[in-house]
Amino acid sequence: MFAFAFNGFVMPHPEKFLLAGVMGDPIMHSRSPALHNYWMARHGLAGAYVPLHVPAARLQGALRALPALGFAGCNLTIPLKETAMGIVDSIDDTARKIGAISCVTVRADGSLHGANNDSYGFAESLSEAFPAWRGDAGPAVVIGAGGAARAVVHALIQRGAREIRLVNRTFDRAAALAAEAGALVSALPWNGRHAALEGAALLVNTTSQGMVGNPPLELALSALPAQSLVADVVYIPGETPLLRDARLRGLRAVNGLGMLLHQARPAWHSWFGLDPKVTPELRAMIEATL
Numbered sequence: 281m282f283a284f285a286f287n288g289f290v291m292p293h294p295e296k297f298l299l300a301g302v303m304g305d306p307i308m309h310s311r312s313p314a315l316h317n318y319w320m321a322r323h324g325l326a327g328a329y330v331p332l333h334v335p336a337a338r339l340q341g342a343l344r345a346l347p348a349l350g351f352a353g354c355n356l357t358i359p360l361k362e363t364a365m366g367i368v369d370s371i372d373d374t375a376r377k378i379g380a381i382s383c384v385t386v387r388a389d390g391s392l393h394g395a396n397n398d399s400y401g402f403a404e405s406l407s408e409a410f411p412a413w414r415g416d417a418g419p420a421v422v423i424g425a426g427g428a429a430r431a432v433v434h435a436l437i438q439r440g441a442r443e444i445r446l447v448n449r450t451f452d453r454a455a456a457l458a459a460e461a462g463a464l465v466s467a468l469p470w471n472g473r474h475a476a477l478e479g480a481a482l483l484v485n486t487t488s489q490g491m492v493g494n495p496p497l498e499l500a501l502s503a504l505p506a507q508s509l510v511a512d513v514v515y516i517p518g519e520t521p522l523l524r525d526a527r528l529r530g531l532r533a534v535n536g537l538g539m540l541l542h543q544a545r546p547a548w549h550s551w552f553g554l555d556p557k558v559t560p561e562l563r564a565m566i567e568a569t570l
């Protein structure tokens with residue numbers, strides 16, 4: 281049998297070279313290529329997952345080129361997730377509710393299907409970090425009202441949340457998301473964010489505050505009950521100032537890396553029909569790049 285080496289692994293001569301990637305602008309910061317190429321190697325596959333620098337104005341042409349190039353699909357990141365809604369041929373229910381597409385799959389007939397796996401990734405990450413976590417454990421406070429907040433709110437509702445307090449710097453954005461999401465989500469003013477933590481079972485930061493290069497999220501945790509869980513969707517740095525503050529108060533905390541890792545699993549199912557695992561080895565490999 282023919283054999284060839286790829287990513288340091290020797291594998292049988294492939295019938296097909298598998299292709300997928302991530303489109304965004306900028307794109308070179310993305311850890312997705314490292315994550316997906318790890319799985320390619322672990323599964324002994326011949327294939328590659330590539331970073332694709334695609335400004336919004338070129339998204340339509342880039343997505344429509346995927347079938348001709350033999351791509352199984354791609355992920356989308358900032359600022360393309362919302363724009364893709366007007367380009368693909370079909371959209372799943374979750375992406376439609378969230379209003380953003382994180383994963384595109386090329387179907388056998390060359391049509392493009394859009395899904396959003398961020399919500400799944402967030403819920404799986406919480407369950408992995410806190411196996412006893414339940415969506416209906418008590419009020420959840422979500423800080424932010426952008427794309428990540430929409431995915432998190434959707435995940436919490438899916439997991440049975442009964443009360444979500446949504447706080448955003450720009451109140452109108454929180455109010456719009458709350459109106460869309462239904463009666464169990466209430467929008468609160470930015471200056472009420474500290475008091476909103478009273479009696480909360482879960483706090484989630486979905487803003488970009490605390491990310492490398494940005495100032496910390498200004499939030500006093502003193503009103504959070506001792507048994508609360510704190511989650512940050514940011515994962516660079518691995519411990520944001522918010523998570524550090526939570527840890528020093530003895531609260532259980534998790535960063536956004538699990539969300540990134542777990543949202544990638546359904547993408548593989550849909551592109552390649554495989555169900556890769558999030559393992560400690562994979563997590564350590566990505567953490568080493570942060």
Ligand SMILES: NC(=O)c1ccc[n+]([C@@H]2O[C@H](COP(=O)([O-])OP(=O)(O)OC[C@H]3O[C@@H](n4cnc5c(N)ncnc54)[C@H](OP(=O)(O)O)[C@@H]3O)[C@@H](O)[C@H]2O)c1
Nearest residue numbers: 424425426427428429449450453486487488513536539540
């Ligand atoms: N872990 C993962 O897998 C994952 C997935 C998706 C996103 N993320 C991360 O989530 C973060 C947000 O992404 P996104 O797509 O939701 O972005 P986005 O749609 O642009 O939303 C940004 C949010 O941050 C808030 N914000 C920005 N600057 C602020 C400031 N100075 N003070 C207070 N709030 C501020 C915005 O409030 P306004 O409405 O007032 O502007 C908005 O709520 C990013 O760091 C991104 O990397 C992580």
